[in-house]
Amino acid sequence: MAVVSTESVPVKSEPDVVMVRRRVREVSGQLGLSLVDQTKIITAASELARNTIIYGGGGSMLIQTLNGPRVGLRLTFEDQGPGIPDIELALRDGFTTGSGLGLGLGGSKRLVNEFDIVSRPGEGTRITITRWK
Amino acid sequence: MEKIPILKMGEFLLVTIQVDMHDRLAMALQDDLTRTISQTDARGVLIDISTLEIVDSFIGRMLSNIAAMSRVLDAETVVVGMQPAVAITLVELGLSLPGVRTALNVDAGMELLRASVRANKELYGSRVD
Numbered sequence: 001m002a003v004v005s006t007e008s009v010p011v012k013s014e015p016d017v018v019m020v021r022r023r024v025r026e027v028s029g030q031l032g033l034s035l036v037d038q039t040k041i042i043t044a045a046s047e048l049a050r051n052t053i054i055y056g057g058g059g060s061m062l063i064q065t066l067n068g069p070r071v072g073l074r075l076t077f078e079d080q081g082p083g084i085p086d087i088e089l090a091l092r093d094g095f096t097t098g099s100g101l102g103l104g105l106g107g108s109k110r111l112v113n114e115f116d117i118v119s120r121p122g123e124g125t126r127i128t129i130t131r132w133k
Numbered sequence: 134m135e136k137i138p139i140l141k142m143g144e145f146l147l148v149t150i151q152v153d154m155h156d157r158l159a160m161a162l163q164d165d166l167t168r169t170i171s172q173t174d175a176r177g178v179l180i181d182i183s184t185l186e187i188v189d190s191f192i193g194r195m196l197s198n199i200a201a202m203s204r205v206l207d208a209e210t211v212v213v214g215m216q217p218a219v220a221i222t223l224v225e226l227g228l229s230l231p232g233v234r235t236a237l238n239v240d241a242g243m244e245l246l247r248a249s250v251r252a253n254k255e256l257y258g259s260r261v262d
Contacts, residue, residue, distance in 0.1 A: 014156050014157060017155060018153050018154075018155045021153060021187065022153065025186065035218045036217075036218045036222070038218075039216075039218040039219060039221070040222050042187050043188075043189050043222045043226060046187060046189040046191075047189055047190060047226075050189075050191065093227050100191070100194070101190045101193075101194055101228070103228060104190055107225075107227045108226075110227070111222065111225055
């Protein structure tokens, strides 16, 4: 797998969610993802960016475009927040420790082709999503 | 702070969301609309989201909240113009916008609002002001 480009976007405060959406829209458009696939990964990015801010205390998003053998877009959200004690529970629809709908994590998993989550209590969370062309 | 305009047209309110809303703007719209419904005695709210490229769980919740609040204030809400890609994504995300009425475009949405106001008047007579 060849990483063609890498870019880091800050995810610190609420207006950054809009920036994340905008940047993911631009890059997924340049990659030639279909409109539905673009919409899915932008929506997933929006959910995960908001989680990074609300639950992770802020962090960053890494955008990677992949080429060879397949073309795709990979986003990595990372924070140094409190971490997720029970990932399985957090992925369940309707579960939330905040005031949202509890759809962000499980929902974004359904919107992408690959979903990987690493979280250590007290150290932070890293979520990687990939959408292939 | 930027604001999403609310237009009054007869007994209805029209909102066209044309910017990528950050969460606070969505919350402000919810508050503004609720206030305007009660101030203007509006019977219906039409929200045009045809230029929205995504609806995530936050915006989805805002639409559901607006529909619920306006219902409590005796007004109907119709959301119109959702793009097909947005609809597909929304359902896969797990959001079905409970309690939100939708129509394909502004014309169909206005017709829906007029019909529901007509039906209410026939059922309950005209509202006492």
